[in-house]
Amino acid sequence: MAEHILDANGLHSFYGASHILHGVDFTVRKGETIGLMGRNGMGKTTLIKSMLGLVRPRQGSVRVRGVDMTHAEPHRIARQGIAYVPEGRGIFPNLSVRENLIMAARPGIDGRREWDYERVLHTFPRLGERLGNGGAQLSGGEQQMLTIGRALMTNPDLLILDEATEGLAPLIAKEIWSIIKTIRASGIATVIVDKNYGAVMALADRSVVLVKGRVVFAGESAELSGNQELMHRFLGV
Amino acid sequence: MDLAFILIQLLNGLQYGMLLFLVSSGLTLVFGIMGIINLAHGSFYMVGAYLAWSLASMTGNLATAIAIAIPLTVVLGMALEKLLFRQLYTRDHLYQVLLTYGLILVFEELRSIIWGDDVHGVAVPALLSASIPLTDNLSYPVYRLAISGVCLLLAFALYVLIQKTRLGMMIRAGASNRDMVQSLGIDIKFIYTLVFAMGVALAAFAGMINAPLSSVTPNMGSHVLIICFVVVVIGGIGSVKGAMAASLMIGLAETFGTVLVPEVAGMIVYVLMAIVLVWRPEGLFGRK
Numbered sequence: 001m002a003e004h005i006l007d008a009n010g011l012h013s014f015y016g017a018s019h020i021l022h023g024v025d026f027t028v029r030k031g032e033t034i035g036l037m038g039r040n041g042m043g044k045t046t047l048i049k050s051m052l053g054l055v056r057p058r059q060g061s062v063r064v065r066g067v068d069m070t071h072a073e074p075h076r077i078a079r080q081g082i083a084y085v086p087e088g089r090g091i092f093p094n095l096s097v098r099e100n101l102i103m104a105a106r107p108g109i110d111g112r113r114e115w116d117y118e119r120v121l122h123t124f125p126r127l128g129e130r131l132g133n134g135g136a137q138l139s140g141g142e143q144q145m146l147t148i149g150r151a152l153m154t155n156p157d158l159l160i161l162d163e164a165t166e167g168l169a170p171l172i173a174k175e176i177w178s179i180i181k182t183i184r185a186s187g188i189a190t191v192i193v194d195k196n197y198g199a200v201m202a203l204a205d206r207s208v209v210l211v212k213g214r215v216v217f218a219g220e221s222a223e224l225s226g227n228q229e230l231m232h233r234f235l236g237v
Numbered sequence: 238m239d240l241a242f243i244l245i246q247l248l249n250g251l252q253y254g255m256l257l258f259l260v261s262s263g264l265t266l267v268f269g270i271m272g273i274i275n276l277a278h279g280s281f282y283m284v285g286a287y288l289a290w291s292l293a294s295m296t297g298n299l300a301t302a303i304a305i306a307i308p309l310t311v312v313l314g315m316a317l318e319k320l321l322f323r324q325l326y327t328r329d330h331l332y333q334v335l336l337t338y339g340l341i342l343v344f345e346e347l348r349s350i351i352w353g354d355d356v357h358g359v360a361v362p363a364l365l366s367a368s369i370p371l372t373d374n375l376s377y378p379v380y381r382l383a384i385s386g387v388c389l390l391l392a393f394a395l396y397v398l399i400q401k402t403r404l405g406m407m408i409r410a411g412a413s414n415r416d417m418v419q420s421l422g423i424d425i426k427f428i429y430t431l432v433f434a435m436g437v438a439l440a441a442f443a444g445m446i447n448a449p450l451s452s453v454t455p456n457m458g459s460h461v462l463i464i465c466f467v468v469v470v471i472g473g474i475g476s477v478k479g480a481m482a483a484s485l486m487i488g489l490a491e492t493f494g495t496v497l498v499p500e501v502a503g504m505i506v507y508v509l510m511a512i513v514l515v516w517r518p519e520g521l522f523g524r525k
Contacts, residue, residue, distance in 0.1 A: 054416050054419075073424070075422050078422035079422040083420075083421075086420070090420075093413060094410075102403060154421060
């Protein structure tokens with residue numbers, strides 16, 4: 001069994017007064033791809049934020065590489081080799097494209113430097129044409145590439161992508177998917193949240209489905225995609 | 238009024254402006270990045286001046302006094318950020334105003350206990366005590382030129398730090414999205430502590446180097462604080478570039494105002510602020 005990067009156990013998280021997660025378990029092993037699915041408001045983003053230290057769970061635990069980090073600062077969790085591409089992208093609009101990338105540069109947890117500035121620009125040639133532009137002047141697709149490129153600059157073992165293709169034109173979305181495939185093939189574990197369930201399940205080794213803050217399905221992606229009844233009941237498709 | 242006289246006023250205005258920049262740059266950074274209105278910022282200027290005076294009287298040398306005082310002010314800044322200001326980041330401006338106003342009173346009381354309520358003077362260092370003759374009866378003190386040079390150097394260093402270094406990029410990124418910076422593995426809290434301590438040290442350093450030019454007096458921080466808020470508002474909140482432009486503008490306006498129209502000199506900077514605000518409500522370099 002591969003090494004566990006992330007283990008969430010029995011997470012209960014709240015957003016203000018509303019109880020969002022009701023005892024969620026979630027595991028990511030080294031190198032695997034997981035599709036995290038569920039309709040809007042089912043707790044996907046809250047689960048991610050709870051595991052990254054950005055939302056404090058009221059109950060349950062988060063272990064990173066076997067070490068309890070439930071109450072750790074977000075930067076300590078990130079430094080364990082976990083990178084995050086948030087919904088809405090989270091580029092720094094007041095920094096140039098170049099600055100967005102180099103401010104994040106960091107060797108991976110084992111000291112490896114597979115991803116650096118040159119490789120990111122090689123992977124995203126469009127960014128190379130816009131180095132001096134402020135983050136806010138980029139198109140949606142370029143912003144997404146910048147966020148993914150910035151995440152790769154930290155040489156992660158796990159990349160969490162929350163709605164990476166949301167609001168993008170189909171052609172651009174296709175480009176992002178092919179980049180995600182490249183990243184997956186390079187051995188980086190990925191957690192993918194996306195409305196395009198077909199694309200997610202085609203890539204994901206395992207899928208996890210949340211309904212109202214509870215895990216209703218966790219298993220092989222093929223098992224879910226081949227079951228129309230489950231797809232309809234859990235995801236409404 | 239001849240050319241030499243105008244030149245002297247010009248140099249004085251620029252020198253005063255640069256000194257204002259040292260104090261206001263920290264104020265605008267802390268305001269722009271951490272969102273804190275720090276009324277106690279002028280107190281750091283006062284602390285700097287008193288430290289310079291007391292340490293210079295002990296060691297007999299202003300340069301030594303400054304070398305000892307700077308690390309002390311950095312430690313003071315870090316301690317204040319960790320113990321007090323950190324609690325304010327998520328609070329309303331009212332809490333910030335209450336706490337930092339309280340700090341002014343605490344600093345004044347501590348100053349009174351430690352150093353007393355007398356007015357003091359600090360001698361200009363012997364090495365820099367000469368004057369450069371401009372005409373037969375007008376000359377310009379080397380010390381003023383020297384502190385202008387030091388301020389210019391510091392302003393340049395600050396520019397490089399914020400615009401060119403990775404730390405500067407992290408600082409600016411933190412102003413736009415704190416959570417995202419942390420999610421990249423960057424310890425934003427430590428960076429905030431550093432930025433705050435740097436602001437404290439810059440304000441205190443301004444008080445130290447200006448001590449030989451003005452007397453060291455109780456409440457000397459409050460005048461500086463008000464002018465520095467004017468600088469921050471004119472320059473645009475959070476903009477170091479704006480703080481530089483506004484500091485020089487105010488330095489020149491106040492200096493020339495005092496010699497040309499002494500009757501209304503006290504009003505000039507506020508009139509200037511009103512004009513800028515009508516023209517550009519976000520300040521010269523502020524973001525809308």
